[in-house]
Amino acid sequence: MLSKAVQKYCVDTLCIFAVFLFTTNVLAHGGATIENDRCVFRSQGYSIHFTAYQPSFSRTKELCRVVNSLSETIIVLDFVDEALRKLPVDLILKKQKDDQLYADYMLVDERIYPAGTMQLPMKKIEQGSYRLYVNIQELAHQHEVAENVHQIAGFFEFTVTDGAKEKDQSFLARSTWLFYLLALGIFIYLMALKYRS
Amino acid sequence: MLNANVIKKLVLSFVLLTISTVLYAHGERNQEPFLRMKTLHWYDVEWSVKNEGTLKVNEEMTMKGRVHFFSRWPQVISKPDTVFLSVGTPGPVFIRKFSYLNEVPMIQSTGVETGKSYDFEVILKARLPGRHHVHPMFNVESAGGLVGPGIWVNIEGNADDFVYGVETRTGQTIENLGTYATANVYKWHAIWAAIAVLWLLWWIRRPLLIQRYLLVKDGQWSTLITLTDKKLAATMIIGIIGLLIYANGVTKEEYRYTIPLQGGKAEVDAVLNPDEGKVYVKNKKAEYYLPGRSVIIDAEITNNHNLPIQLGEFTSANLRFINHHVPAAVAALDEDYPDELVADSTLVVDDLRPIMPGETRRLHIDATDAAWEVERLSSLLNDPDSSYGALLFFYDSNGKRFISEIYGQILPTFVD
Numbered sequence: 001m002l003s004k005a006v007q008k009y010c011v012d013t014l015c016i017f018a019v020f021l022f023t024t025n026v027l028a029h030g031g032a033t034i035e036n037d038r039c040v041f042r043s044q045g046y047s048i049h050f051t052a053y054q055p056s057f058s059r060t061k062e063l064c065r066v067v068n069s070l071s072e073t074i075i076v077l078d079f080v081d082e083a084l085r086k087l088p089v090d091l092i093l094k095k096q097k098d099d100q101l102y103a104d105y106m107l108v109d110e111r112i113y114p115a116g117t118m119q120l121p122m123k124k125i126e127q128g129s130y131r132l133y134v135n136i137q138e139l140a141h142q143h144e145v146a147e148n149v150h151q152i153a154g155f156f157e158f159t160v161t162d163g164a165k166e167k168d169q170s171f172l173a174r175s176t177w178l179f180y181l182l183a184l185g186i187f188i189y190l191m192a193l194k195y196r197s
Numbered sequence: 198m199l200n201a202n203v204i205k206k207l208v209l210s211f212v213l214l215t216i217s218t219v220l221y222a223h224g225e226r227n228q229e230p231f232l233r234m235k236t237l238h239w240y241d242v243e244w245s246v247k248n249e250g251t252l253k254v255n256e257e258m259t260m261k262g263r264v265h266f267f268s269r270w271p272q273v274i275s276k277p278d279t280v281f282l283s284v285g286t287p288g289p290v291f292i293r294k295f296s297y298l299n300e301v302p303m304i305q306s307t308g309v310e311t312g313k314s315y316d317f318e319v320i321l322k323a324r325l326p327g328r329h330h331v332h333p334m335f336n337v338e339s340a341g342g343l344v345g346p347g348i349w350v351n352i353e354g355n356a357d358d359f360v361y362g363v364e365t366r367t368g369q370t371i372e373n374l375g376t377y378a379t380a381n382v383y384k385w386h387a388i389w390a391a392i393a394v395l396w397l398l399w400w401i402r403r404p405l406l407i408q409r410y411l412l413v414k415d416g417q418w419s420t421l422i423t424l425t426d427k428k429l430a431a432t433m434i435i436g437i438i439g440l441l442i443y444a445n446g447v448t449k450e451e452y453r454y455t456i457p458l459q460g461g462k463a464e465v466d467a468v469l470n471p472d473e474g475k476v477y478v479k480n481k482k483a484e485y486y487l488p489g490r491s492v493i494i495d496a497e498i499t500n501n502h503n504l505p506i507q508l509g510e511f512t513s514a515n516l517r518f519i520n521h522h523v524p525a526a527v528a529a530l531d532e533d534y535p536d537e538l539v540a541d542s543t544l545v546v547d548d549l550r551p552i553m554p555g556e557t558r559r560l561h562i563d564a565t566d567a568a569w570e571v572e573r574l575s576s577l578l579n580d581p582d583s584s585y586g587a588l589l590f591f592y593d594s595n596g597k598r599f600i601s602e603i604y605g606q607i608l609p610t611f612v613d
Contacts, residue, residue, distance in 0.1 A: 049571070055611040059609075060487060060578055060579075060609045076487075076488050076490070076570075078490065078567040078570045078571055080567075082536055082537055085541050114542045115490065115540070115541065115542045115565045115566050115567060116490075116541065116566060116567030116568070116571075117490040117565075117566070117570070119488040119489060121488070
């Protein structure tokens with residue numbers, strides 16, 4: 001039976017660990033409102049939300065900066081700003097080449113999206129770094145965004161990795177978190193021993 | 198020298214202070230979808246001020262409309278047996294002058310029935326300058342606040358100019374409730390604070406922790422409290438009781454006619470619905486087409502009315518989808534209604550022909566808008582209870598409206 005001091009020490013340490021564990025949930029994608037979502041980017045002063053789905057790989061999981069496989073991918077853009085529903089929008093998806101420059105990969109012609117959402121399905125996608133540019137054709141003298149916002153064309157950068165290769169990784173490579181947990185457990189045990197002695 | 202316990206506590210406190218992030222709350226968007234879709238449905242909501250309109254400090258505005266308490270109330274929250282009509286604002290930027298539910302004053306809480314509708318009215322007075330989002334809201338006991346649609350209101354002026362005068366039932370005029378009898382409040386707070394501080398000083402003026410610990414360790418704890426301490430304590434008890442009796446007497450003399458704080462609940466009956474059962478709706482299948490942000494419903498509609506009807510509107514979680522092919526539905530949309538709560542594209546119904554009296558027809562309904570994602574409603578797919586609730590508004594050939602509930606399980610799909 002551990003002494004009271006050792007018990008108290010273990011409880012305190014577990015509390016610190018719990019703070020790290022549970023506090024990160026607050027930072028999760030779903031916990032933030034869309035305005036503060038890390039998957040939102042701005043183009044010409046308008047806010048747009050980026051989501052990628054890979055139905056056959058991760059089903060309904062919403063992907064953002066990292067897309068985990070080369071399977072069928074559906075990119076969905078949601079217009080946070082109401083004004084975008086009335087403006088023609090075109091897309092350019094660029095892929096990073098070997099020389100670090102980005103080249104056109106896919107183009108979507110200019111269109112108006114009154115429902116405020118648009119999707120870009122891709123049967124196959126290659127591994128690499130991408131930038132999605134959204135060009136908004138504004139009408140003359142018509143801008144509903146605050147005047148101090150820079151009206152530059154924006155892009156959203158995301159990376160596609162080969163999930164199949166990650167699945168081929170050994171259990172040890174995929175489960176590094178287990179080792180951190182084990183290390184913490186050993187640390188607590190050793191500190192408890194020290195207090196007991 | 199700091200010991201290990203103190204160091205641990207400091208580290209823990211530091212971690213809590215630095216790691217804990219600011220919670221980006223925007224009210225209703227952070228509520229679970231099932232709460233927003235299967236509890237309250239607000240409709241015919243009107244504000245006496247336009248969206249993004251301006252009020253001066255001390256000016257009034259009215260919010261009114263109808264609220265429907267959904268019959269399939271979520272099992273995970275308490276039934277609306279005790280609810281309170283309030284407003285959702287960022288703090289006391291308005292004061293609530295009056296609130297009514299079916300013309301019954303809602304000074305206290307009340308109980309409502311699920312599956313029924315109630316007319317609400319709230320009158321507010323502008324207090325603090327700024328740009329504020331204002332919603333009607335119901336607080337449900339043990340469930341929290343459930344907000345309705347909101348508008349932005351700009352309040353201009355000086356907060357110091359705010360005045361809230363009332364006339365009491367005895368004819369006394371109070372010029373400003375905000376400053377009424379505050380001198381009295383300060384006085385009595387000061388008296389009690391002084392007593393508390395004196396009592397505290399009496400004890401901490403002596404050596405405190407280490408010497409007392411040593412005395413207790415030596416078994417001399419009885420010397421910690423002296424005879425003088427006991428005499429002082431007894432004197433203070435008598436003095437405080439005497440002061441309480443005196444204060445009570447002074448207060449009763451000053452304010453002769455008072456009513457106790459009311460602990461009961463107001464009684465209110467629901468709005469009668471003579472058209473109940475005229476249009477029967479049954480959900481056959483519901484899906485959420487994720488990439489398209491579409492809620493797609495197959496529903497069976499039975500028209501028990503004596504005139505043909507058409508589906509004019511689908512509303513859920515304060516979002517409205519209007520069928521642009523039904524003139525009565527389009528006309529029912531107030532042009533000042535907040536734009537972000539009304540889908541720009543039409544509610545798609547596969548069969549636009551009116552449903553004839555006595556006919557049962559299956560309709561394919563498609564409500565598409567980015568609002569499902571922007572309002573965080575698509576996260577209902579991650580709920581253990583992945584179901585939806587909504588109201589359908591039907592219109593007959595005379596423009597009369599019939600409201601029916603629809604609810605059921607909803608599943609995600611990637612197939613259009």
